[in-house]
Structures are given as structure tokens and as C-alpha cells.
Amino acid sequence: MNIILNKKIITTFIIIPIIIIVTISFSLYLTTGDQQRDIIQDLRFIRDNTQGLIKNTERTIGVPLDAKISDNNFQVEEYIVGLNTPTSIKFLENNILILEKNTGKVRLIKNGILQSSPILDVAVSYHNEQGLLGIAVIKPHVFLYYTESDKDGGESIGNHIYKYDWIDEKLTNPKLIAKLPSKSLWHNGGKLASNMDGDLFAVIGDQTPTGSTLDKYRVLQNTPQGDIDDTSAIFKIDTEGKILQPMLSENPTENYYAIGIRNSFGLAIDPITGNLWDTENGMTNYDEINLVEPKFNSGWVQIMGPASEDQITSLPSFENFIYSDPEFSWERPTVPTDLIFPTSTQFEKYHNTLFVADCLGNIYKFTLNSDRTGFVLQTPHLTDLTANMIIDDNGNQVLEPLDEILFGTGFGCITDLEFGPDGFLYVSSLSENTIYKIGPT
Numbered sequence: 001m002n003i004i005l006n007k008k009i010i011t012t013f014i015i016i017p018i019i020i021i022v023t024i025s026f027s028l029y030l031t032t033g034d035q036q037r038d039i040i041q042d043l044r045f046i047r048d049n050t051q052g053l054i055k056n057t058e059r060t061i062g063v064p065l066d067a068k069i070s071d072n073n074f075q076v077e078e079y080i081v082g083l084n085t086p087t088s089i090k091f092l093e094n095n096i097l098i099l100e101k102n103t104g105k106v107r108l109i110k111n112g113i114l115q116s117s118p119i120l121d122v123a124v125s126y127h128n129e130q131g132l133l134g135i136a137v138i139k140p141h142v143f144l145y146y147t148e149s150d151k152d153g154g155e156s157i158g159n160h161i162y163k164y165d166w167i168d169e170k171l172t173n174p175k176l177i178a179k180l181p182s183k184s185l186w187h188n189g190g191k192l193a194s195n196m197d198g199d200l201f202a203v204i205g206d207q208t209p210t211g212s213t214l215d216k217y218r219v220l221q222n223t224p225q226g227d228i229d230d231t232s233a234i235f236k237i238d239t240e241g242k243i244l245q246p247m248l249s250e251n252p253t254e255n256y257y258a259i260g261i262r263n264s265f266g267l268a269i270d271p272i273t274g275n276l277w278d279t280e281n282g283m284t285n286y287d288e289i290n291l292v293e294p295k296f297n298s299g300w301v302q303i304m305g306p307a308s309e310d311q312i313t314s315l316p317s318f319e320n321f322i323y324s325d326p327e328f329s330w331e332r333p334t335v336p337t338d339l340i341f342p343t344s345t346q347f348e349k350y351h352n353t354l355f356v357a358d359c360l361g362n363i364y365k366f367t368l369n370s371d372r373t374g375f376v377l378q379t380p381h382l383t384d385l386t387a388n389m390i391i392d393d394n395g396n397q398v399l400e401p402l403d404e405i406l407f408g409t410g411f412g413c414i415t416d417l418e419f420g421p422d423g424f425l426y427v428s429s430l431s432e433n434t435i436y437k438i439g440p441t
């Protein structure tokens with residue numbers, strides 16, 4: 001036993017770090033400039049392929065999890081490790097489907113065991129925020145959103161949504177139902193959500209690289225110029241109709257449920273009210289959580305975070321879309337991602353709560369108001385529904401303390417929150433290549 005343990009420790013803490021250091025040094029020695037993106041890709045490949053071994057070893061020798069829950073009545077465990085860039089998970093009966101961003105594979109967990117062969121493998125562009133991104137289930141169909149290519153890592157053909165039949169634990173008979181643009185490696189959106197009426201929602205960001213000047217933005221980003229180009233929008237999609245591509249249709253804007261969205265990694269339906277919610281990522285300041293009512297204008301590129309009177313007055317009007325402030329904002333970006341409304345009996349004390357994840361390892365809990373259209377927070381500095389920047393005792397700029405709204409920390413870059421049929425909360429992490437499971441102690 002000790003020999004096995006020692007071998008694992010040597011592998012984890014000596015051999016793997018040496019391989020990584022040698023690979024980095026060799027890569028940097030050989031390449032410069034354009035090839036740096038490939039180096040980063042190589043490093044991620046090494047990380048993704050060694051993380052499972054490292055985590056298994058750490059648990060064997062008793063290293064505690066980084067992931068922690070602030071509520072003592074709940075605990076977290078690693079459920080599945082050794083995945084490759086998971087972006088979304090979805091329960092179907094007792095199966096879990098896992099989307100891998102960079103491989104385009106849909107993996108299957110059956111009876112708690114990750115199956116070695118994927119149930120589907122599509123070709124994706126996978127740089128930065130491209131890849132196999134979103135999944136929704138409206139039985140008997142499964143919907144996937146991905147940046148399609150002719151080969152993994154190839155040039156993008158578009159951000160496409162396909163409808164599949166779910167038969168005998170297989171995804172068959174793909175039908176293209178939406179063609180969205182793919183003009184940028186960034187802000188591809190990709191999350192899907194479905195409501196109780198069988199409506200499908202999808203989100204895409206502004207498709208404009210960070211640092212773009214104002215004249216690069218278009219009308220759907222609240223500027224007076226440019227084409228209607230199916231960016232910065234949430235779509236309500238007719239899953240039985242013809243292929244959705246609003247910019248080519250006679251009346252494009254009737255297909256937009258919301259506009260003015262910079263970048264989003266989260267869509268969710270409140271199962272009690274049927275309301276749609278999203279998270280949005282700001283540039284250098286203000287990330288948001290929004291209640292998304294029909295014809296919502298989130299305000300980007302003129303507004304991020306809560307707006308001043310002047311900003312609202314000077315926002316160009318765009319058809320019948322209506323601006324409203326976020327329900328919560330972080331002044332310094334925290335990169336919010338997925339969100340979910342707990343309804344399982346195990347999470348009964350959180351039935352009036354919205355859980356929101358971020359890419360910095362946190363799961364937040366927001367207490368809902370009585371009609372579930374906003375939040376009621378108690379901490380005096382959070383009653384303004386904004387986590388503002390303040391100067392701490394050491395003169396550093398920090399966010400106002402978030403103790404009241406922190407449910408979990410240490411999860412890496414969270415990409416999805418889902419409740420299983422067992423009532424437990426499952427959390428996928430892109431950086432940890434892991435699915436965590438949270439439930440009562």
C-alpha cells in the first residue's frame with residue numbers, strides 16, 4: 001500500500017510537474033508570436049489530461065478539497081474527475097450528458113460511471129469562447145449549441161443549434177434549427193434553456209473582440225449604426241419551424257426576445273413563475289444578473305450595471321425594446337456563469353433563492369422577493385443590489401464583503417449548475433475538469 005502511495009505521490013508532485021516545466025520551456029524556446037495560442041492550447045491539453053490522476057491521488061492521500069460550502073448543513077464531493085473542458089451538463093432519467101467544449105464530444109455518465117466512448121462527437125472550433133457550449137432537453141428531443149467546423153480546431157462555420165432525437169441513450173437524426181453568427185473567438189454565448197411550455201431560449205453575445213472601438217458596434221448593441229446581425233441577443237426559438245436566422249428574415253426583430261447583451265454564460269427559467277433570467281459579463285466593470293422580460297434591452301454598449309438617469313435618457317431607442325437595470329451587479333467583474341432555482345427537497349431552505357455561479361470558483365445565493373422578480377438582501381452595503389468597489393484598510397481596491405451571498409467557494413471556473421433526480425446539486429468546472437456534487441451532510 002505504501003509503495004503504491006509513494007508512487008502516486010512521486011507521479012503527482014515530481015514527474016508531472018517536470019513534464020509540464022520541460023514542455024513549457026521547450027515550447028517557448030521553439031516558438032514566438034502567433035504560435036503562443038498553440039502553446040496555451042498544448043498546456044491546457046496537458047492539464048486536462050493529468051488533472052484526473054492528480055485529483056485521484058490527492059484524495060487518496062487525504063488532501064482536502066479546495067471546494068467548500070459555507071452552510072454547515074451541506075457538503076461537497078468530487079463526483080467525476082478527469083473530464084475535458086466541460087461546459088454544460090444535463091440529466092436525462094438517470095443519465096448525465098456532459099458537453100466537452102474543445103473536443104465536441106457529448107459524454108455519458110450511466111449509473112454513476114463515466115462511459116469511455118462519447119455518445120456523440122461533433123467537429124468544433126474551440127478557441128477561446130468557441131466550442132460545444134449548450135444543451136437543453138424538451139423530450140423527446142435534445143438541443144445542442146456549438147461553434148461548428150469541418151474539423152476540431154478548424155475555422156468556424158457558424159454558431160449552430162441542432163435538434164436531436166433521444167432514443168435508446170443515443171442522439172440521432174440531427175436537424176439544424178438555428179444559424180447564428182460566429183464572427184469572433186469571443187462572446188459566442190451558447191447557453192440554452194427551456195420552459196414548461198416547451199419554448200427554447202438561446203443567447204449570443206456581441207461577437208466583437210474586447211477593446212473594439214465604439215464604431216465597431218452595431219444597432220443591437222445600442223449604437224445608431226450598423227446592420228441587424230443576430231448578435232447581443234436572446235432568441236425564443238420555434239423548434240418545429242424553419243431554420244432560425246433572423247437577419248435574413250423579413251422582420252428580424254420579432255425573433256429577438258432581448259437585445260443589448262455583451263456576453264453571457266447563463267440562462268435559466270424560474271420553475272415557479274416561468275420567468276427567464278440571465279447573467280451577463282461586463283468589460284472592465286459591472287457584471288450582471290437580470291430578470292429577462294420579453295423585449296428586454298440590457299443596455300450594452302452604452303450601459304453596463306445600474307444606469308444613471310442620463311444614460312437612460314440618452315440610450316438610443318430600438319423598436320419596442322425596453323431598458324431595465326440588472327437585479328444585481330458586481331462593480332468589478334467576477335465572471336458570472338450559470339444560474340439555477342433550487343426546488344428539490346434536499347434544498348428546501350433555499351426554495352426562495354437563486355443560485356448563481358462564477359468563473360472564479362464561487363456559488364452565490366440570492367434571496368428572492370415575494371413575487372420572485374428581484375432580491376432582498378440584508379447586509380447594508382448590499383441593499384443597493386450592487387457589490388461596489390471600496391478601499392480597504394490597506395489602501396487596496398476591493399469589492400464590498402459578500403459573506404451574505406456566498407454559498408460555495410473553490411470550484412474553479414464553474415460552467416453549469418444542475419439538480420439531479422436525487423435532489424443533489426451538480427456543478428461542472430471547466431478549469432478543474434470535474435463535476436462536483438453538493439447535498440445535505
Ligand SMILES: [Ca+2]
Pocket residue numbers: 103104105121122123124152
Ligand atoms: Ca470532435
Ligand SMILES: [Ca+2]
Pocket residue numbers: 280288297298299300303304305324325326
Ligand atoms: Ca444591463
Ligand SMILES: [Ca+2]
Pocket residue numbers: 381382383384385386387388400
Ligand atoms: Ca453596494
Ligand SMILES: [Ca+2]
Pocket residue numbers: 338339340416417418
Ligand atoms: Ca444549468
